[in-house]
Amino acid sequence: MAVIEVENLRYRYPRQERLALDGITFTVEPGEFIGVIGPNLAGKSTLCQALVGLVPHFYKGAIGGQVRVAGLDVHRSTVAEVSRRAGLVFQNPFTQISGAKLTVYEEVAFGLEHAGVPREEMRRRIDEALRLLGLEAVKDQSPFALSGGQMQRLAIASVLAMEPEVLILDEPTSQLDPAGTEEVFEAVTALCRRGMAVVMAEHKVDRLAEHADRILVLHQGRQIAYGPPRQVFARENVAALGVAVPAVTQAAKALGWVLEDGTYPVTLAEAVAVGQARRGGR
């Protein structure tokens, strides 16, 4: 059963004429990793915020359609209610640190304290979140003393400790170096394997192509495509609209390297397999 159901979602920010989201429809199953891509102003961040209710509860504006996350009608629930079932990680790791806690361990406890979680349960969840995100070694450090990658993992750990059914990430690696980016993707993929549904808006399409089960393509607030990476990146209209396509796919298209199902490789491993098959066939 789908843990996220979005149907004909339309949204306009206050004092704006253009729709920021226009007719978005998709579903996500537990354990699925969904990548959301598109050029700037495509509506990626707005969609992420709509999934936890910040749109429209925080930003106001006009909204239509339906968003159900983990059984909750997001439009009719408060952000605090949704936050217990769906966590959102933003792109700037620095501004996600509460600023009120002295250690990494206490920072993860911040949301749990406000949710009224009993102390023993709180400690269990914090230990689990720190272990999953590989932050045990820095648990006594100040959150502000962490590297960018560690800080972003702390933001994810803080959300994870709330034990949401859905994790939404809005360009979580945009300010991270390659090592930090890899840390975040590895952590998120591990969470998917544990059955958590993940929606990640991201510009790094090469990484998404490797990890995501499905890709949602947005352009000027409209949904252009939604499906497995190979099908989505094979579509000509995706690249034509200025949406980034994995470098491997671009190279495969230029070389005419096609997979057996008629699509182009989207990961390096797939491209290597096609290359080896072509060499063997000669």
Add this chain to the structure above:
Amino acid sequence: MRLSLYVPGDTWVHRLDPMTKLLMTVVGIGLTFLLPSLQGGTLLLVLLLAVLGSAGVLHRAAAVYVGVAIVAGTFLVVQGLVYPGNAVPALTLGPIVFYREGLLVGLRLALRLYNILSATLILVLVTHPSDLVEAVVRRGASPRLGYVIMAVLQVIPTMMATASTIMDAQRSRGLETEGSLWVRLKAFVPVMGPLVTGSLIATEERALALEVRGFSGEGRPTFLKEEVIPPYATAARLVTVAALAAGIAGRWLLGW
């Protein structure tokens, strides 16, 4: 860099719970006004210094005392010269005459200043701000108020680091930030503009991040740390209240 003046330690004062130390501070300030006499003020200062000394923070307190010495000195000079009740000359420096009555009034004011300061330092030097805020929230204060206090203490140093980065960036674009007052004033806007704008944007992002972590949820919070109140805290509170009672009795019954 940190804004808190807290000095870590493991003395009996450090181990006291924040509410007891808050009581000691409030009573200390109250006694300052209850005991206006020179003798009463001196006795109170000795007691407060004894508490600070046993907490091992006198060296940090001394730095604060030196900092306000100029204010205390001003009390002595001004009152010694112009107190309306001045009659008996005590010290003559050329044409300047300091009077005994004024100097005594100045001394009492200076004592009052140091007593208030010393009482406050029990809280500031020996109690971590987060422990104090948490103790107050546990007793019903708004978690939002607690958050604001802690966040300000934590975020100001990082804002200063951001200001330094902006200053470097503007300098690298040729902005002069050193030199005459006029040069510094001209540099103020290009530095403060990005700092304020950036802070406003960061504030909105942080507000959103707090919102999705359930900060605005209803109901009382729970706490990660257990509140530890040492067995002798009750005795410390009783002694503190007894000191207040003694001060009141001394003031009204014995005319201290």
